[in-house]
Amino acid sequence: MGTFKMYLEFSRKSFQRAAAYRFDVWTRIVGNVLFLFMWGFIWYGLYHGKSSVEGVSFQAMLGYILVSQALQGIHGAGTPLWEIQERVRTGDIAMEMLRPYDYTTRMLFSDFGGIAFYFITAIVPLYTVLFLVLNPVVPTSLVQLGLFVVSVILGYFIRYCIELTFGLFTFWLVETGGVEDIFYFSISLFSGSVIPLWFFPGWLEQVARYLPFQAIFFIPNSIFVGQLTGPAIWYAFMNQVIWLLVCYLILRLVWNRASMKIVIQGG
Amino acid sequence: MSLIEVNHLYKEFKIARRQEGLGGALRSLFHREYSTRMAVQDISFAVGRGEMVGYIGPNGAGKSTTIKMLTGILVPTSGEVRVNGLVPFQERQKNARQIGVVFGQRTQLWWDLPAIESFELLKQVFQIPDARYRQNMATFSDILGLEEFLDTPVRQLSLGQRMRADIAASLLHDPVILFLDEPTIGLDVLAKERMRKFIREINRERGVTVILTTHDMNDIEKLCRRMILIDNGRVMYDGELARIKEMFGKERVLIVDLEGEVNGFSIAGAEVIKQEGNRKWLRFNREAVTASQLINHISEHYEIRDLTIKDPEIEVMIRHIYEKGIGSYEGACL
Ligand SMILES: Nc1ncnc2c1ncn2[C@@H]1O[C@H](COP(=O)(O)OP(=O)(O)O)[C@@H](O)[C@H]1O
Numbered sequence: 014m015g016t017f018k019m020y021l022e023f024s025r026k027s028f029q030r031a032a033a034y035r036f037d038v039w040t041r042i043v044g045n046v047l048f049l050f051m052w053g054f055i056w057y058g059l060y061h062g063k064s065s066v067e068g069v070s071f072q073a074m075l076g077y078i079l080v081s082q083a084l085q086g087i088h089g090a091g092t093p094l095w096e097i098q099e100r101v102r103t104g105d106i107a108m109e110m111l112r113p114y115d116y117t118t119r120m121l122f123s124d125f126g127g128i129a130f131y132f133i134t135a136i137v138p139l140y141t142v143l144f145l146v147l148n149p150v151v152p153t154s155l156v157q158l159g160l161f162v163v164s165v166i167l168g169y170f171i172r173y174c175i176e177l178t179f180g181l182f183t184f185w186l187v188e189t190g191g192v193e194d195i196f197y198f199s200i201s202l203f204s205g206s207v208i209p210l211w212f213f214p215g216w217l218e219q220v221a222r223y224l225p226f227q228a229i230f231f232i233p234n235s236i237f238v239g240q241l242t243g244p245a246i247w248y249a250f251m252n253q254v255i256w257l258l259v260c261y262l263i264l265r266l267v268w269n270r271a272s273m274k275i276v277i278q279g280g
Numbered sequence: 281m282s283l284i285e286v287n288h289l290y291k292e293f294k295i296a297r298r299q300e301g302l303g304g305a306l307r308s309l310f311h312r313e314y315s316t317r318m319a320v321q322d323i324s325f326a327v328g329r330g331e332m333v334g335y336i337g338p339n340g341a342g343k344s345t346t347i348k349m350l351t352g353i354l355v356p357t358s359g360e361v362r363v364n365g366l367v368p369f370q371e372r373q374k375n376a377r378q379i380g381v382v383f384g385q386r387t388q389l390w391w392d393l394p395a396i397e398s399f400e401l402l403k404q405v406f407q408i409p410d411a412r413y414r415q416n417m418a419t420f421s422d423i424l425g426l427e428e429f430l431d432t433p434v435r436q437l438s439l440g441q442r443m444r445a446d447i448a449a450s451l452l453h454d455p456v457i458l459f460l461d462e463p464t465i466g467l468d469v470l471a472k473e474r475m476r477k478f479i480r481e482i483n484r485e486r487g488v489t490v491i492l493t494t495h496d497m498n499d500i501e502k503l504c505r506r507m508i509l510i511d512n513g514r515v516m517y518d519g520e521l522a523r524i525k526e527m528f529g530k531e532r533v534l535i536v537d538l539e540g541e542v543n544g545f546s547i548a549g550a551e552v553i554k555q556e557g558n559r560k561w562l563r564f565n566r567e568a569v570t571a572s573q574l575i576n577h578i579s580e581h582y583e584i585r586d587l588t589i590k591d592p593e594i595e596v597m598i599r600h601i602y603e604k605g606i607g608s609y610e611g612a613c614l
């Protein structure tokens with residue numbers, strides 16, 4: 014119990030820190046909305062007055078990009094990749110090893126704090142208005158909404174594990190720009206965050222389906238707009254749970270190797 | 281049993297050798313060449329409860345490496361370390377609860393938040409009881425004057441303020457041992473003085489065992505009875521500061537400014553230990569030659585513009601030990 018309270022204190026501190034950098038939140042939300050409108054217009058153009066493409070209505074597509082942008086906003090509120098790179102670069106990572114807690118867990122709770130602030134002050138008010146005004150497809154039952162939320166949470170943990178793992182690669186590389194690029198490229202393309210997998214060319218869809226990234230945005234988004242229903246949802250959950258386990262194990266493995274490197278080679 | 285025991289400690293770092301050019305970069309992807317560097321070699325010492333020890337050495341001597349092994353964030357290549365019965369790297373978290381650590385060049389505070397927030401976080405991290413937390417905060421604020429900046433974001437603090445906050449942070453959980461790695465580095469004279477006063481006080485009043493590294497001799501002179509002198513990863517001297525002073529007690533340093541062109545300056549009965557243009561530092565043993573004899577000697581050959589006689593500074597003594605070793609000195613002088 015005491016341990017949980019300790020980790021929660023990290024969430025509180027990150028929340029406070031996010032509040033101290035309010036301006037950051039506003040600039041980010043502006044960027045987020047600009048992208049939303051950009052994708053909105055692109056899809057509007059692609060639909061070209063057709064009521065549906067491959068069985069997906071424009072209103073459903075609109076729901077997809079709205080929920081996707083909202084989720085991306087939430088995921089982007091924390092910055093574990095950047096933070097870990099900084100800590101490795103400056104050597105401050107050693108200070109974290111002098112504390113009676115698990116570093117990856119503490120980072121997770123710090124991430125919660127930043128997200129909570131962004132969620133409450135930006136995402137909720139903004140997207141409530143957008144959903145009301147644009148009238149896209151949304152979940153039609155509480156069950157669907159509940160399944161969506163579960164899927165979002167699983168997706169969040171998967172992204173967290175992947176992002177932290179990528180961040181830890183800093184230990185073995187001098188130049189880390191490449192790692193960041195690969196991470197951001199993979200997550201924007203393969204996760205289905207901007208283009209749903211059902212519009213991918215066949216071969217690319219096959220590739221994407223065997224990667225963990227689709228479990229981050231594509232699955233929850235599809236549940237949200239009702240493209241994923243019935244037993245397919247359970248398969249999707251299984252997919253997410255398996256990827257979460259795999260990514261978590263990889264994260265633990267990489268973290269163990271990284272901490273070995275700190276204590277043997279001095280960082 | 282001593283509180284801290286270090287036996288035949290070694291630390292060797294492996295350094296990847298950079299290879300030239302594009303070909304080299306490609307080759308190094310598959311095959312890396314390493315060179316090794318002994319940062320600490322065969323260091324042994326023991327520290328008792330309540331002691332305050334100065335761990336001294338020039339840059340790169342191996343001070344921080346030793347401290348890191350004592351705190352558990354670095355694994356020794358060989359040798360043994362025990363801190364209050366624990367092997368630090370094997371029980372790092374348990375060890376972390378009984379030690380406080382300050383690295384002068386780093387901070388354990390949250391950069392973007394007021395200092396008080398970091399203290400509150402540490403209260404949770406170390407699960408410090410409310411009453412004890414308040415008591416400690418009151419004491420530290422009193423001596424370190426923390427109130428004046430507790431509500432300021434850490435990034436806006438001066439270095440002196442930040443160090444004060446950092447050392448307070450390292451003591452909140454009542455550690456048995458405090459490790460300070462260059463706690464006064466970069467501070468101005470006043471800030472240094474304040475820091476020293478605080479360190480003295482927590483050692484005396486709370487019985488906290490302190491190990492502090494520095495390359496500032498004044499720190500040692502003002503703080504530690506015992507010092508461990510290291511160079512190139514080896515212990516050069518371990519003992520009382522007073523003994524070193526005593527050994528050099530017969531020594532004096534004569535500083536003379538000479539007129540005109542001076543070439544190949546040397547004087548019988550004294551050793552030139554430093555020169556800057558026409559200013560010469562001469563060390564002599566006052567039992568073998570008196571100052572006036574020496575001045576006479578000099579004025580026979582040169583014109584003296586100005587002179588001063590000084591006790592040798594600790595810094596000079598230590599440089600001497602580095603150059604000649606303590607053994608040679610003892611033989612020659614005592
Ligand atoms: N992580 C490391 N990798 C390689 N060499 C290191 C590492 N840390 C320290 N060294 C080397 O070990 C020696 C001792 O360093 P250090 O303990 O930091 O010295 P000090 O603290 O006395 O200035 C130095 O030569 C330094 O370059």
Ligand SMILES: [Mg+2]
Pocket residue numbers: 340343344345461
């Ligand atoms: Mg050092």
